[in-house]
Amino acid sequence: MNGNRLDEAARAAWLYYVAGNTQDQIAAKLGVSRQSAQRMVSLAVAEGLVKFRIDHPIAQCMDLAKQLRDSFGLVRCEVVPSDPDSDSTTLGVAQAAAAEIERWLRMEEPVVIAMGTGRTLKAAIEQLPSIECPRHKVVSLTGNIAPDGSAAYYNVVFTMADTVKSRSFPMPLPVIASSQSERSMLHSQPMIRSTLELASTAAVTFVGIGDLGPQAPLFEDGFISEQDLASLQQAGAVGEIVGWAFDAQGRLIDGITNDRVASAPIPARDTSLVIAIAKGGKKLPGIRAAIKGKLINGLITDETTAQALLNELN
């Protein structure tokens, strides 16, 4: 009589979800107690007889986000709808990232928030509303000095601190030092040191992911030379986070530029939530690698990219 029970359960579920009866009404109609009716309905749900379907683009995204979390062990994952007609690299993810940043800023207890750099993050910051958050600390993971000595345009800490009125800790450094010894020297300065230490205590970190293809932002913005880029590619680099280049397995690449990167290390994943904000085909290998190597444990991306990441899983 197993089938019969499921039959009745299906009928109860039908009456409940499709016909909109209450469990009392169902109980009366099927001639059982209300409790039994409740059990039938929940049995039908548990047995998967009832399919819920949300017919809206957002639902698809939430599905993908859940799959990404489950498949890759991400702590936090957000997927936004893709607009196939737009070739913006930030549309959607910037807004979603801003919402996520805002959630942290709205917390009552003081929080240390570490920020990477790049166009995506910049776009996200621009979406932030202006709020008063003097209790929080925003610390930059990366230098704010461009190769020409000016303040790097894509350094986001200034804009952010300005918008949200929090205490900010920029890094008066180049992104990549000219030599390993220069980096050591810079890092030994007391102020820098304390900022580096602060960064390592961040509760949450937001970073972009840069690709290392021919139009690598690191190269285009003049932080690394053409030779460096070629060497990195040669060494299998597929992406970079605040300057740290890594290969397809998400392992930081020894030598080349990485021994001169003046950025703070990416905060440890076991103590900090490290959320990458990135979408698009060019960044796909980098995103995949960063996840694989557990450089990040959070991701904000778009539908297309999410789908691509899951497809590669086979």
Add this chain to the structure above:
Amino acid sequence: MNGNRLDEAARAAWLYYVAGNTQDQIAAKLGVSRQSAQRMVSLAVAEGLVKFRIDHPIAQCMDLAKQLRDSFGLVRCEVVPSDPDSDSTTLGVAQAAAAEIERWLRMEEPVVIAMGTGRTLKAAIEQLPSIECPRHKVVSLTGNIAPDGSAAYYNVVFTMADTVKSRSFPMPLPVIASSQSERSMLHSQPMIRSTLELASTAAVTFVGIGDLGPQAPLFEDGFISEQDLASLQQAGAVGEIVGWAFDAQGRLIDGITNDRVASAPIPARDTSLVIAIAKGGKKLPGIRAAIKGKLINGLITDETTAQALLNELN
């Protein structure tokens, strides 16, 4: 930002039905009050964003469906549970019809689908998810012009084509012409002719069945006059499909309104699957007649109606 509200509603509904959160949890996650969360969920349900589907052959209904198929030579038959307390004329059958329509739409090969009209079909269309089916053609069997010259409300092809992104072929005609000659003239127009031809090639046809009692929809919606209705009743008419009135034997009635009906003929049963979607006592004589006269060879109905059809068989 109308879309944004629905976005949030869809998100809330997803969290509620798919992820199984309570409204409190949703409220916390979305940063709103529980009441707002509740409103979002119910908005999503009200807007039809949420579709429920019970995926289980309910033995009783399957049994009735089989009996109907065997007794009446129906090719396709679906029976859904009845809710004795509901007086909706579409509850259940609309969902089942939507599922059937969806099955056809999901086919890879291009299909020509013909659609009738009426409240039941309209309700079914509203249950369709939005999918991309540009390969299919949806053709209306009946005119889309109401007696007052406006677009007939219960013409379903527009809504359907919109939801499923298929190519649609409406009929810019009144449902019933003012005279036989007007009908001839209208039907001789090249565009109408090709649409009529297309309709005759439909692989599957979905129609409602209208009763011809005192509240006949054809009369209530102003397509036929009170005199016409009386004459039809006098002539033994018990039902109509896309305007074509028929008697208890399922024979089309000569004269009266039928020589002015501008709808396409019901596609031939030997080449097309013609599925009627109808339930309820009022429609029972019409359903019985349509089956008897082999105007249809498929039926989606409810338990009570199915039982009644079989009872009459003795």
Add this chain to the structure above:
DNA sequence: CTTGCGGATGGGCAAATACTCACGAATGGC
């Protein structure tokens, strides 16, 4: 600047639903 309107919001409460527990019937092994 005030007033009034429409729509959104949250508090509160009753209804509906989910869960726990103890009991009793059915099942099955010995």
Add this chain to the structure above:
DNA sequence: GCCATTCGTGAGTATTTGCCCATCCGCAAG
């Protein structure tokens, strides 16, 4: 045939949900 285990049941209770209503907010007209 007896006992042990499982399964389903109803009662009671905690939690969740649905709804009403007073209030608030934004906005536009006066």
